[in-house]
Amino acid sequence: MRQALHHLALSTHGAGLVEITGEVTRWVAAQRIDTGLLTLFCRHTSASLLIQENADPDVQADLLAFFRRIAPEGAGYVHDAEGPDDMPAHIRAALTQTQLGIPVANGRPVLGTWQGIYLFEHRAAPHRREIVLHLIGDMAV
Amino acid sequence: MRQALHHLALSTHGAGLVEITGEVTRWVAAQRIDTGLLTLFCRHTSASLLIQENADPDVQADLLAFFRRIAPEGAGYVHDAEGPDDMPAHIRAALTQTQLGIPVANGRPVLGTWQGIYLFEHRAAPHRREIVLHLIGDMAV
Amino acid sequence: MRQALHHLALSTHGAGLVEITGEVTRWVAAQRIDTGLLTLFCRHTSASLLIQENADPDVQADLLAFFRRIAPEGAGYVHDAEGPDDMPAHIRAALTQTQLGIPVANGRPVLGTWQGIYLFEHRAAPHRREIVLHLIGDMAV
Numbered sequence: 001m002r003q004a005l006h007h008l009a010l011s012t013h014g015a016g017l018v019e020i021t022g023e024v025t026r027w028v029a030a031q032r033i034d035t036g037l038l039t040l041f042c043r044h045t046s047a048s049l050l051i052q053e054n055a056d057p058d059v060q061a062d063l064l065a066f067f068r069r070i071a072p073e074g075a076g077y078v079h080d081a082e083g084p085d086d087m088p089a090h091i092r093a094a095l096t097q098t099q100l101g102i103p104v105a106n107g108r109p110v111l112g113t114w115q116g117i118y119l120f121e122h123r124a125a126p127h128r129r130e131i132v133l134h135l136i137g138d139m140a141v
Numbered sequence: 142m143r144q145a146l147h148h149l150a151l152s153t154h155g156a157g158l159v160e161i162t163g164e165v166t167r168w169v170a171a172q173r174i175d176t177g178l179l180t181l182f183c184r185h186t187s188a189s190l191l192i193q194e195n196a197d198p199d200v201q202a203d204l205l206a207f208f209r210r211i212a213p214e215g216a217g218y219v220h221d222a223e224g225p226d227d228m229p230a231h232i233r234a235a236l237t238q239t240q241l242g243i244p245v246a247n248g249r250p251v252l253g254t255w256q257g258i259y260l261f262e263h264r265a266a267p268h269r270r271e272i273v274l275h276l277i278g279d280m281a282v
Numbered sequence: 283m284r285q286a287l288h289h290l291a292l293s294t295h296g297a298g299l300v301e302i303t304g305e306v307t308r309w310v311a312a313q314r315i316d317t318g319l320l321t322l323f324c325r326h327t328s329a330s331l332l333i334q335e336n337a338d339p340d341v342q343a344d345l346l347a348f349f350r351r352i353a354p355e356g357a358g359y360v361h362d363a364e365g366p367d368d369m370p371a372h373i374r375a376a377l378t379q380t381q382l383g384i385p386v387a388n389g390r391p392v393l394g395t396w397q398g399i400y401l402f403e404h405r406a407a408p409h410r411r412e413i414v415l416h417l418i419g420d421m422a423v
Contacts (some may be wrong), residue, residue: 001277001283003283003419003420005317005387035146036277037275037319039383039384041383041384041392043392043394045334045397051186052186053186056222058218058220062218062228062231063232063235078344079338079340079341079344087341091344091348094378095378098379098382099382099384100240101240101242101383102180103146103180103273110273114185115184115185115186133385134318136318136319137144142285142418176285177285177418178319192381193372197361199360200361202361203361203372204373211352237377238380242321242381244287244416251323252325253327253412255326256326256380278285278418
């Protein structure tokens, strides 16, 4: 049984989904671990992780609109020292995922055909974000 | 340390919770891994996973009503080429889980007394769904 | 490769976040596993887990207010035999996490600077809660 650990640094461009499927898949493929468990961990509380449809970009627009509607800016939050978009960002992060665990088979995460892995930036301004990737497994079951 | 991997195929009957605790528990019991980590991964973006109360079926009815209320059909979504229930399904999946990690002790997932594992179908029509189960561990700590 | 398993029992004092970062970090540090994967699992359906900001307590107050607003008591739930706060508790648990997976490096969970691990009590009355901790890994990558 083997392990691998990697820090993935990303730039975001304001609120929205940044697809990381390609980078994650390439890193997994390079670890010589055919079967195992991949974990992604987002080291932030105003950005998060999400597995969502990778086909129609309208899905992403509708998702963003939903989270804006359910946790809007200016809803009378007590916490506003870091800007009006900060508390909505914490709420949207709480409603999505800080971490994802994905089994790996044949050297690839077992994503479905329409699934992509996304970093979900919730702040209005561009940010540098860091995701930790961990893989544990072996060359075969 | 050992691993096991399994594809669980399920039929759903429209929007609702399908309990899979029994199938999952039986598969784990057959792997001869006493202590370890079980991961369930749902290969879809319009269905998801949920651990919820397994006692009173009214809890399930209220959960469904909540998700219908918070992400209703016909809320002016841009994405509607796959039907009016598709975009609400993506939102409801984003608010619940694509994956679950559950420690295993004495050959069983360490679920609490009232916890059941459910596939949460968000589409209106019946679907074939696939969940990947991964188990890593050993005969003892 | 090694494993460790631990049951963490906690008392809560009604609805709110109980920080467990310190207890979890100390337990991990004592396992002599430098690199690995930590999993936390909450054995309840009316309490959950959350990684959130550990700096400004106002964030917690705003989070609680958000979940009260989105899943209020007295919203016409069918399930009310266990009290008016029980069904909102199940909904709030469904919207947050029953489990968290966190990579471990240098004997510590790889939390970001502002991240704390919290048990999220959703019931109004104090409860005894149980979280299972599982760690798998090795002394080095």
